[in-house]
Amino acid sequence: xxxxxxxxxxxxxxxxxxxxxxxxxAAQTGHAxxxxxxxxxxxxxxxxxxxxIAEGGRGANVTVPFKLEAVKVANALTIRAQAAxxxxxxxxxxxxxxxxxxxxxxxxxxxxxxxxxQISGRRVLLLxxxxxxxxxxxxxxxxxxxxxxxxxxxxxTAQALADQFAALGGEGVVSACGYADINGAFDLVINAxxxxxGAELPPVPGTAFAPGALALDMMYGKxxxxxxxxxxxxxxxxxxxxxxxxxxAAEAFAVWRGVHPDTAPVLQSLRGQL
Ligand code: NDP
Numbered sequence: 001x002x003x004x005x006x007x008x009x010x011x012x013x014x015x016x017x018x019x020x021x022x023x024x025x026a027a028q029t030g031h032a033x034x035x036x037x038x039x040x041x042x043x044x045x046x047x048x049x050x051x052x053i054a055e056g057g058r059g060a061n062v063t064v065p066f067k068l069e070a071v072k073v074a075n076a077l078t079i080r081a082q083a084a085x086x087x088x089x090x091x092x093x094x095x096x097x098x099x100x101x102x103x104x105x106x107x108x109x110x111x112x113x114x115x116x117x118q119i120s121g122r123r124v125l126l127l128x129x130x131x132x133x134x135x136x137x138x139x140x141x142x143x144x145x146x147x148x149x150x151x152x153x154x155x156x157t158a159q160a161l162a163d164q165f166a167a168l169g170g171e172g173v174v175s176a177c178g179y180a181d182i183n184g185a186f187d188l189v190i191n192a193x194x195x196x197x198g199a200e201l202p203p204v205p206g207t208a209f210a211p212g213a214l215a216l217d218m219m220y221g222k223x224x225x226x227x228x229x230x231x232x233x234x235x236x237x238x239x240x241x242x243x244x245x246x247x248x249a250a251e252a253f254a255v256w257r258g259v260h261p262d263t264a265p266v267l268q269s270l271r272g273q274l
Contacts, residue, residue, distance in 0.1 A: 003034040005056055006256065009048055010063035013037045017270060018061055021249040024269070025261040033257070045069045053092050059256045060090045061249070067131055074099025083165075084135035089252040100255055103132065104139035106248030107190070107218070112143070114243045114267065117188065117214045119143035125186040126150045127202045128193035129157040129176075132218055136192065137165050141174070149186070150176045151204070153193075179203040185210035189231065191217040196225040206234040217241060222274045242274070243267055 008018040014037070022035035038060075040048035045066045052060060062070040070087035071077065075096030081087050087099035111117050124145045126133055129152040140148060148169060152158035158176035166174050177183075179202065187210050195202045196219040204227075209215060215231030218241040228238040246267045254260040 001032060003032040004058045004256075005052075006033060006035045006059050006061075007038045007052060007057060008035070008061040008063060009038050009040045009045065009052075009066055011040055011042055011065060013039045013063070016063065017245065018063075018249060021246055021266055021270065022253060024266045025250065025253045028261050028265075029253075029257065029259050031257050031259070040066065046073050049073050049090065049097075053097075058092055059252075060092075061252055062088050062090060070099055073097060080104060080135075080138060083138040084131075086131050086135055088135075088248065089255055091255055100252075101135050102248045102251035102255065103244070104136040105251045106246075107136050107216075107244045108139040108143060109247040109251070109263075110239075110243035111188065111214065111216065114247070114263070115214055115216075115237075115239055119145050119188065121146050122187040123147045123184070123210070124149070125182065125189045125204075125208055127189070127191045127204060128152055129154070129161045130192070130194065133192035134161060136190070137161060137174075138168070141165060141169050144170075145173065145188075148174045149182065150174070151179055151182050151202075152176070153179065153202075179205075182208050184208075185213070187213050189213060189215045189236065191215070191219075191225070191227045196227055199226055201226045201230055204230075206230070209234045209236040211235055212237065214239060216244075218244060220245065220274070242270060246270060 026033035067086040078100045081099045081101040084101040089100040091098040150158040155178040162176035213236045215236035216239045217225045220240040220242040
């Protein structure tokens with residue numbers, strides 16, 4: 001039988017590692033899967049999705065800048081996609097296009113399984129309130145942190161996010177603030193801002209890192225980000241976003257194929273290629 005087809009839509013897309021990751025998962029699980037990159041025009045995402053479905057596509061990942069538009073393209077959303085307000089995984093089924101979001105589950109899997117850091121009972125500081133931050137709030141709260149503080153440059157955006165999830169966190173667990181009002185020390189500090197893209201440091205105080213805290217930047221690359229350098233200089237254990245990338249892909253593979261691949265060898269080989 002011919003391979004089942006999947007792709008990742010983005011703009012730009014040339015540097016996506018997703019085809020390599022999914023090729024590794026397909027080989028490991030023995031699934032006949034073909035996964036390609038698709039550059040969608042900025043004003044032509046919905047048409048690109050329909051074209052891929054017409055060609056026999058079974059599902060797709062969605063990356064910058066189409067994660068919000070993918071919400072509208074979907075006929076139905078999973079709970080985690082609704083909570084995120086964004087879609088990174090489309091599943092083309094007999095019941096239509098299902099929109100899902102595996103970014104948050106991927107981040108949490110990387111923290112808990114790969115870094116070996118528990119979220120339960122811990123104090124968590126989330127920097128940023130954009131698409132990436134929004135997607136991780138529900139999966140973090142499902143692990144019952146003692147506290148989740150969302151800090152953002154634009155405080156109102158963080159407050160809206162905290163309000164959305166206040167009831168889910170439990171009494172007083174979720175709150176929002178500006179950087180200047182970050183108080184106390186946190187066991188886990190997650191940089192979900194886009195600051196690292198411009199080699200900028202979100203103005204988090206060095207005192208925010210508890211001794212032995214885990215600092216995670218969603219961005220990844222050959223060199224540590226300024227955020228990770230700063231966190232490291234304040235005693236934190238640092239981790240980039242490569243594990244999150246590999247884990248969100250594994251979650252998407254599981255959505256499409258019904259099996260969750262082993263991520264460890266794939267993360268290790270990707271790390272070696274940076
Ligand atoms: P958005 O544009 O939706 O959000 C940007 C966020 O960053 C906002 O909270 C914004 O604050 C903040 N921000 C931007 N510049 C600065 C700055 N100089 N100082 C402080 N805060 C700043 O972006 P996304 O949420 O989509 O992406 C954020 C990051 O996460 C990107 O680096 C992206 O590559 C990464 N990512 C990684 C993934 C992975 O698998 N590893 C998956 C998804 C995302 P304000 O609201 O005040 O403007």
